[in-house]
Amino acid sequence: MKTLKFSKMHGLGNDFMVIDAINQQVEFTPSKVQAWADRHFGIGFDQLLVVERAQQVGVDFRYRIFNADGSEVQQCGNGARCFARFVVEQGLTDKHDITVETASGIIVLYVQDNHWVRVNMGKPNFAPASLPFEFAQQQAKYHIQVADESLEIGAVSMGNPHAVLLVDDIDTAPVALLGKALESHPLFPQRVNVGFAQVIDSATVKLRVYERGATETLACGTGACAAMVVLRAWQLVGDDVRLSLPGGDLQVQWDGGPDSVVWMTGPAEMVFTGTIADD
Numbered sequence: 001m002k003t004l005k006f007s008k009m010h011g012l013g014n015d016f017m018v019i020d021a022i023n024q025q026v027e028f029t030p031s032k033v034q035a036w037a038d039r040h041f042g043i044g045f046d047q048l049l050v051v052e053r054a055q056q057v058g059v060d061f062r063y064r065i066f067n068a069d070g071s072e073v074q075q076c077g078n079g080a081r082c083f084a085r086f087v088v089e090q091g092l093t094d095k096h097d098i099t100v101e102t103a104s105g106i107i108v109l110y111v112q113d114n115h116w117v118r119v120n121m122g123k124p125n126f127a128p129a130s131l132p133f134e135f136a137q138q139q140a141k142y143h144i145q146v147a148d149e150s151l152e153i154g155a156v157s158m159g160n161p162h163a164v165l166l167v168d169d170i171d172t173a174p175v176a177l178l179g180k181a182l183e184s185h186p187l188f189p190q191r192v193n194v195g196f197a198q199v200i201d202s203a204t205v206k207l208r209v210y211e212r213g214a215t216e217t218l219a220c221g222t223g224a225c226a227a228m229v230v231l232r233a234w235q236l237v238g239d240d241v242r243l244s245l246p247g248g249d250l251q252v253q254w255d256g257g258p259d260s261v262v263w264m265t266g267p268a269e270m271v272f273t274g275t276i277a278d279d
């Protein structure tokens, strides 16, 4: 029987199965990923992270991301931090500044002494085509009809697509209802992650995210970056914001400049390692 070694990790409760595909031969199919992701019959996770050799010269690694529903996606902020801690702890690198190819480009990760990781998440892209989002013109706010409600949303790509809306009370926000309806709204042909944000003050935001392909998670790193840049563009927050998610806090910085990148800092935790049959 062929077996596969894996690690179970999380970033603020957004949990991952992480596989070293440099030293192991693995093939991925949507049904295999769904079976591993199952919380009753499998390992259970929001996303699968796969560590591979870089394809470009001068880049340290490549990492691929699969949602629990088996779909392969472009970016994952909490996953990026766990990926960085994984490659350091598995001895795959002795660097603490790590470059990695993702499906949406190269990002840079800095592993800090306390196991926190600071990530250069690149520039946000507000062009509707970048999500894609079927609006001809880029706007600060879009009005769309969702589940019999007219909603005002922001839309941005952080490498992956995000819609962001304001709520008065994060605890009673209809995250499951509107998240599900927006995730597969026809204006988002590749579906979308949906962030519900309550602004506490210019440096503090409460956030819940209904993730494409994974339903509501305890935290979403790209979702935190997306919410911060949309709220910064709406002039509701400053350049340095703490985002409080159900699983804990992330710090996100962006100064709003056209060439400015987004910085995200937060923890990455190892839970356990194991082996699973892979026939």
Ligand SMILES: N[C@@H](CCC[C@H](N)C(=O)O)C(=O)O
Binding pocket: 014, 046, 047, 067, 073, 074, 075, 076, 077, 078, 079, 160, 161, 193, 211, 212, 213, 214, 217, 219, 220, 221, 222, 223
């Ligand atoms: N949990 C992630 C995002 C994972 C991918 C997302 N669900 C998508 O489909 O784009 C994060 O921390 O950013």
